[in-house]
Amino acid sequence: MKLPEEFPYCFWHPDVPAEQTLRDLLERYLRKDLLRYQIGRACAAGGYTSLYLGLDLLPDVAIAEVARDNLASGQAIYESIIASPTRWNCMDDYNRCLHSPLRPGAQLNGDTCVRSMLDKTLPLGNCSCLILPRPTFDITEDWCLDADGTLPWARAVDPKAVQLFCEPLPADLPTVDKDLFILMAAWSGKSNATYGCADQA
Incomplete structure (x- = not known):
C-alpha cells in the first residue's frame, strides 16, 4: 500500500x-503520520498503553475519546491525554x-466516532436505502450497515444526553449523540452552551 486512499x-x-x-504496521510504514495516530487510536481501543506511549504522539482528543469509551482497558491512555497541559485536535473523523x-x-x-457509536448500526435488508440517513461519521466506510441495525429515530435517547439538555454543557462532552444537541439548538434558536430547560421551570 502506497497511496493514502489504499x-x-x-x-x-x-x-x-x-x-x-x-507494531508490525508501524515498522513497515514508519513515515506515515496518519498511520501513527491510527495506531494510537487502536491502542486506545485495545488498551495497549506501552505501545501508545512509545508512539510519542501529541495528546489527541480523538484518541482520548476512544480511550474513554474503552475505559476498562484504555484508562491509562485517557488519563495521560487529559493530564496534558495542552490537548490537540489531530484526527478528523468527518473527512477521515x-x-x-x-x-x-x-x-x-x-x-x-468511538466504538459505542459504531456498534449502533443502520438496517440492511428490507429497508429502502432511500430512507437511510447518511451517518455523521463513516470512518469504517460502510455506512454502519448491518442486518440487525436500527434506524436512528427508533433508538432510545441516552439519559445522559437528556440531562445535559437542562444544564450548561461541560467543556468536555461525555460520549453522547452530538446530533441531538445540534437539533435542540436549532429548535430552540439558542447557539450557546445552555439549552434552558431550567428557564422554563
Whole structure:
C-alpha cells in the first residue's frame, strides 16, 4: 500500500488488531503520520498503553475519546491525554484524515466516532436505502450497515444526553449523540452552551 486512499481510516473495528500486528504496521510504514495516530487510536481501543506511549504522539482528543469509551482497558491512555497541559485536535473523523495544521487547545467535544457509536448500526435488508440517513461519521466506510441495525429515530435517547439538555454543557462532552444537541439548538434558536430547560421551570 502506497497511496493514502489504499489505507483504511479505521482498522480497529469490529476487532482490535493484536498489539504485535500494530507494531508490525508501524515498522513497515514508519513515515506515515496518519498511520501513527491510527495506531494510537487502536491502542486506545485495545488498551495497549506501552505501545501508545512509545508512539510519542501529541495528546489527541480523538484518541482520548476512544480511550474513554474503552475505559476498562484504555484508562491509562485517557488519563495521560487529559493530564496534558495542552490537548490537540489531530484526527478528523468527518473527512477521515489528519487536520492540517494540527490544532492545539482542543476539548473532548464529540467530534470523534468511538466504538459505542459504531456498534449502533443502520438496517440492511428490507429497508429502502432511500430512507437511510447518511451517518455523521463513516470512518469504517460502510455506512454502519448491518442486518440487525436500527434506524436512528427508533433508538432510545441516552439519559445522559437528556440531562445535559437542562444544564450548561461541560467543556468536555461525555460520549453522547452530538446530533441531538445540534437539533435542540436549532429548535430552540439558542447557539450557546445552555439549552434552558431550567428557564422554563
